[in-house]
Amino acid sequence: MSNTYKVKKIIIKTEYKVLAGILILLAAGLVLLPKYQKNVGIKPENFLVNIMSTERYVTTDQVADKIIKQDPNLLLIDVRKKEAFDAFSLPNAINIPLAKVLSSDSESYLNQDAFDVVLYSNDNFYADQAWQLCNRMGYKNIYVLKGGLNEWFNTIINPKEPTETDSELAFKDYNFRKAAAMYFGVGNKTNTAPKVKPKRVIKLAKKKKKVAEGGC
Amino acid sequence: MKELERTKRISFSAVIIILVVLIGLLSFKKAANVFKNDKTLTLNPIVSQDYIISKSSIDTASVSNMAFIDVRSPFEYSKGHIKNAKNIYTPDLLDPKNKEYILDLEKENKTIVLYGAEPGEASGAWMLLTQLGIKNVKLLSIKTNYIHNTFSISDFPIEKAQLDYAAYMKKATSGKIEVKKVTPKRVIKLAKKKKKVAEGGC
Numbered sequence: 001m002s003n004t005y006k007v008k009k010i011i012i013k014t015e016y017k018v019l020a021g022i023l024i025l026l027a028a029g030l031v032l033l034p035k036y037q038k039n040v041g042i043k044p045e046n047f048l049v050n051i052m053s054t055e056r057y058v059t060t061d062q063v064a065d066k067i068i069k070q071d072p073n074l075l076l077i078d079v080r081k082k083e084a085f086d087a088f089s090l091p092n093a094i095n096i097p098l099a100k101v102l103s104s105d106s107e108s109y110l111n112q113d114a115f116d117v118v119l120y121s122n123d124n125f126y127a128d129q130a131w132q133l134c135n136r137m138g139y140k141n142i143y144v145l146k147g148g149l150n151e152w153f154n155t156i157i158n159p160k161e162p163t164e165t166d167s168e169l170a171f172k173d174y175n176f177r178k179a180a181a182m183y184f185g186v187g188n189k190t191n192t193a194p195k196v197k198p199k200r201v202i203k204l205a206k207k208k209k210k211v212a213e214g215g216c
Numbered sequence: 217m218k219e220l221e222r223t224k225r226i227s228f229s230a231v232i233i234i235l236v237v238l239i240g241l242l243s244f245k246k247a248a249n250v251f252k253n254d255k256t257l258t259l260n261p262i263v264s265q266d267y268i269i270s271k272s273s274i275d276t277a278s279v280s281n282m283a284f285i286d287v288r289s290p291f292e293y294s295k296g297h298i299k300n301a302k303n304i305y306t307p308d309l310l311d312p313k314n315k316e317y318i319l320d321l322e323k324e325n326k327t328i329v330l331y332g333a334e335p336g337e338a339s340g341a342w343m344l345l346t347q348l349g350i351k352n353v354k355l356l357s358i359k360t361n362y363i364h365n366t367f368s369i370s371d372f373p374i375e376k377a378q379l380d381y382a383a384y385m386k387k388a389t390s391g392k393i394e395v396k397k398v399t400p401k402r403v404i405k406l407a408k409k410k411k412k413v414a415e416g417g418c
Contacts, residue, residue, distance in 0.1 A: 012223050019230040026237050037250045044249035044348060045310060051340030052307055080375075088381035099263040102255050122375045125336050129262065132343045136251060150378045157388065186388040 041136045050135050056128075057146040060155045061173065063118055064180040067091060075115035079130045080122065090120070090152070091184070101130045102137070111139045120145035120152075156180050249310055251347050258346050267342065269329065269354050271371045283326045285318075287341045288333055288360070296360075296367020298331065306332075306341050322350055331356035335374050 042050075050056075066074045067090070076093035078085045085095040096106045098121075110117060111134075119127040119142065127144045134142050145152070154160070159177035162170040181187075261267040274282070284301035286293050293303040304314045321328050328345070332338035335357045342355045359372035 012227070015227055016223065019227055019234075022234055023230060026234060030237075037252065039247060039250045041251050043247075044251055044344065047251075047347075048307060048310060048340075048344060051344070084377075088385060099259060102259060122377045123336075125339060125375050128336060128339055129343065132340060133258065136343075136347060148375075149381060153379060153381065153384065157384070181388075185385065 042138050047132075047136055051132060056131055056135075056142070056144045057124075058118060058143045059146055060152050061176065063090075063145055063152075064156050064177075064184075068180060068183050073114070073116050075109065075117045077109065077117055077119050077130075078121070079119055079126050084122075088149075090149075093120075096130075098126050098130050101133050110134050110142065111137070113141055115141065117142045118145055119143070121148050123148045123150055157184065157186060248312070249315075249348060252349055254349075257349065258343065261346065267346075267354050268335070268357050268374060271356070271358050271369060278327075281325075281327055282329050283321045284329050284331065284356075285341075286332075287330055287338050292333065292360075295362055298369065301331075306337075309341055309344060318345065318350060322352065326352070328353045329356050330354070331358055331360075331369075333360050335372055 041047075063074075063076075067076075076090050078089050078093045078095045079098045079101065080095075081097050082095060085093075089095070094109065096109065100106055101110070119130050121127045121130075124144055124146055127148060131142055131144050147154075156177050159174055159181070162174050284298050286297050286301045286303045287306045287309075288303070289305050290303055293301075297303065302317070304317075308314055309318075318328065328350070330338040330341050330345075330353065332341075335355060338355050342353055345353045357372050357374050358369045361368045361370060
């Protein structure tokens with residue numbers, strides 16, 4: 001064996017030690033890294049954009065029209081307290097009080113894509129908050145009834161008569177609202193809208209794609 | 217010499233591993249704003265409703281520890297605002313400068329009081345800050361008025377039912393409320409006079 005070979009071997013051995021040392025240090029460093037805070041739901045920046053948008057609002061006319069036409073995609077959710085819901089609510093609505101919006105029982109109603117969910121309360125403050133909680137969790141197809149039940153009574157149940165100088169559209173709206181009020185039972189002794197509980201939405205767990213699932 | 221070749225390969229791969237880890241660490245960017253996985257954070261105040269404060273509940277003792285934030289647009293703010301309120305328009309809440317200001321207030325143990333033209337306008341801002349984990353954020357249930365060039369605020373009850381729905385419906389369905397039918401105005405369309413070709417002239 002030549003001398004140069006011996007020297008080379010020594011150099012490589014020390015290189016080895018240094019590299020191994022660095023690797024051990026890195027491994028130790030990775031263990032000591034602070035716990036990573038993972039973001040849950042959508043990003044705060046996107047949430048801010050969503051809360052500024054008014055796309056979530058639907059009008060009382062739109063909702064009344066959908067109820068009358070018995071739109072199968074409509075799911076009304078009352079976010080008021082149970083006592084208020086029991087006293088009066090819209091036909092076929094279900095009750096999820098604001099405090100229970102994030103509970104696992106309500107998730108099957110809110111986190112789905114089969115229905116257009118319309119949230120409502122007396123005003124639209126609580127419904128907005130429920131919407132915000134859902135939006136942050138990334139739930140889709142959720143809307144808010146603009147003005148809530150107060151607006152419902154002011155427009156649909158007890159609409160204001162248009163004056164003569166109002167546009168033709170105002171008269172059209174008024175007549176629709178009057179007819180809708182009759183549908184919802186105003187001035188009508190027998191024909192009250194039926195109250196039927198909607199079917200429960202059952203969310204199917206998505207099947208995970210397995211790696212190498214056969215095929216040719 | 218074979219042994220040397222092998223060791224070269226091993227040291228080469230070790231250097232690559234170290235480089236990859238280092239690049240990963242250096243290029244890692246921590247998200248500035250994070251929604252934490254803590255449902256109770258927002259649900260507790262919502263259930264107890266203690267984050268809503270009314271105008272009448274503010275007295276001189278409590279006001280000294282409050283920092284008002286006006287979430288209306290700068291234009292509305294310039295017309296008038298609560299004394300000592302800082303204007304942070306809702307879309308600008310996550311600007312680093314504004315966020316720092318809010319975090320400083322939290323450090324000083326101040327109560328952050330948000331208000332908008334109506335409580336609903338500030339509810340989104342409240343939800344955002346609370347879900348980011350900022351404590352002591354409250355919402356002022358007021359309505360801002362601007363009459364005769366003077367700015368004033370008045371109490372605005374949240375979610376107040378304008379009437380007793382159940383009682384009203386009971387009365388309405390009993391047939392005691394008359395249903396009036398209104399026919400819309402009749403629009404008379406004027407037929408346009410057609411221009412006749414060669415209608416005289418000299």
